[in-house]
Amino acid sequence: MPARKIANIIQGxxxxxxxxxxxxxxxxxxxxxxxxxxxxxxxxxxxxxxFTERDVLNKIISASLSPDETTLEKVMAHNPQSIRxxxxxxxxxxxxxxxxxxxVPVVDADGVPVGMVSARDALGQDMLELExxxxxxxxxxxxxxx
Numbered sequence: 087m088p089a090r091k092i093a094n095i096i097q098g099x100x101x102x103x104x105x106x107x108x109x110x111x112x113x114x115x116x117x118x119x120x121x122x123x124x125x126x127x128x129x130x131x132x133x134x135x136x137f138t139e140r141d142v143l144n145k146i147i148s149a150s151l152s153p154d155e156t157t158l159e160k161v162m163a164h165n166p167q168s169i170r171x172x173x174x175x176x177x178x179x180x181x182x183x184x185x186x187x188x189x190v191p192v193v194d195a196d197g198v199p200v201g202m203v204s205a206r207d208a209l210g211q212d213m214l215e216l217e218x219x220x221x222x223x224x225x226x227x228x229x230x231x232x
Contacts, residue, residue, distance in 0.1 A: 091173070
């Protein structure tokens with residue numbers, strides 16, 4: 087896992103983003119429709135914020151704000167840290183652990199947003215490796231008559 091490059095992980099994934107004046111409800115509907123947990127908020131091609139499912143819970147529901155009247159600009163995390171696509175996933179995971187967040191915007195060498203990585207990306211690979219190990223164990227057990 088540590089050697090996996092972010093560029094390989096996000097390859098083929100469309101960048102899903104929003105504008106700062108989008109309502110929270112519209113953002114939630116977009117995230118639900120795309121099956122994602124965070125939106126990159128952009129302005130003039132630059133990252134200005136990130137809005138996550140945790141923001142819905144902590145900043146909207148808990149604060150009794152209206153998702154139909156509240157815009158992303160009011161509740162997004164402004165100026166989030168980002169990581170370059172040529173870095174290993176381990177770097178992004180370290181950033182997440184240190185910063186207490188689960189999503190990191192990915193940028194190219196010029197700082198242009200190209201995607202998003204999440205803690206789930208690491209878990210997904212671990213789950214695949216676990217599944218391979220379990221299948222291998224089953225094959226071994228069946229070959230010796232368990």
